[in-house]
Amino acid sequence: MPAGVTTSHMPLEENLRLPLPRLAEIPFSAGDSTIRVLTDEALFEACGTRIAFTTRDGGVSEGAYAGLNLSHAVGDDDDAVDANKALLCEALGMNNCIERLVTPLQVHGTDIVEIRHIVESQRRVAEGADGVVCAQADVPVLLCFADCVPVILVAPDGSFAVIHSGWRGSIASIAGLGLQRLQAIAGFPASEVNCYVGPHIGPCCYEVSDELVERFVAEFGTACDAGGSHLDLSAAVTAALLRAGASADRIVHADICTSCHHEEYYSYRADAGVTGRHGAFAIRKEEA
Numbered sequence: 001m002p003a004g005v006t007t008s009h010m011p012l013e014e015n016l017r018l019p020l021p022r023l024a025e026i027p028f029s030a031g032d033s034t035i036r037v038l039t040d041e042a043l044f045e046a047c048g049t050r051i052a053f054t055t056r057d058g059g060v061s062e063g064a065y066a067g068l069n070l071s072h073a074v075g076d077d078d079d080a081v082d083a084n085k086a087l088l089c090e091a092l093g094m095n096n097c098i099e100r101l102v103t104p105l106q107v108h109g110t111d112i113v114e115i116r117h118i119v120e121s122q123r124r125v126a127e128g129a130d131g132v133v134c135a136q137a138d139v140p141v142l143l144c145f146a147d148c149v150p151v152i153l154v155a156p157d158g159s160f161a162v163i164h165s166g167w168r169g170s171i172a173s174i175a176g177l178g179l180q181r182l183q184a185i186a187g188f189p190a191s192e193v194n195c196y197v198g199p200h201i202g203p204c205c206y207e208v209s210d211e212l213v214e215r216f217v218a219e220f221g222t223a224c225d226a227g228g229s230h231l232d233l234s235a236a237v238t239a240a241l242l243r244a245g246a247s248a249d250r251i252v253h254a255d256i257c258t259s260c261h262h263e264e265y266y267s268y269r270a271d272a273g274v275t276g277r278h279g280a281f282a283i284r285k286e287e288a
């Protein structure tokens with residue numbers, strides 16, 4: 001190959017391309033419960049990767065955590081959280097995968113862990129990570145949220161990344177870093193990766209300091225400034241993904257504000273700090 005020519009812009013065979021990303025709310029049954037998640041059915045049919053942005057719907061937690069709280073780190077009853085995780089896995093048809101569940105300790109950093117050996121990876125993410133890249137089949141990955149931006153990236157072969165992008169991660173372009181890592185591992189151009197931005201606090205409700213808005217505008221442009229000291233994290237995440245090579249038509253937003261919709265989603269701000277966590281979940285099934 002001549003110098004300067006890379007494979008990253010070679011056209012993909014049409015049958016290796018994913019359908020353009022879409023998010024739709026679909027109910028899944030687990031025992032007597034019904035769990036509603038945002039998912040992309042066509043993606044699952046194309047590459048065997050099931051993604052899900054969960055809601056509060058269908059869980060057994062009570063009080064401030066009422067519903068499908070998926071975090072052990074927020075003061076909820078541990079047995080309830082375990083039951084909620086089991087319900088989620090059952091609803092998505094993965095009863096046998098729960099012991100392999102990878103759930104990082106999220107620390108608002110930029111570390112992204114690639115899953116290799118499962119036990120080693122579980123130990124590694126427990127030390128702190130805000131992104132997971134996974135090319136292995138039947139390894140479920142779950143990150144937890146209450147206002148921060150959940151991002152799921154899926155390559156044409158079904159390998160994926162799940163990213164936690166709070167304001168610190170967003171200004172550090174963690175979604176773009178995740179896309180670069182996934183591209184390197186999966187070997188597909190970034191422009192062929194489907195990018196899903198889940199429910200998070202919207203510009204309507206995310207009031208921050210003027211200084212922070214200015215930092216975002218300096219990094220990502222004026223689209224981040226929603227006026228009146230309100231910050232648009234979606235605009236920052238989109239800019240980071242585009243800068244990393246994503247195709248604009250392969251970025252889809254749930255366009256749901258967790259603070260406006262805090263009866264359906266957990267919202268740290270709307271619930272004054274005591275609340276549960278919904279999830280961004282992905283698994284590549286061996287047999288779709």
Ligand SMILES: [Zn+2]
Nearest residue numbers: 204205257260
């Ligand atoms: Zn809002």
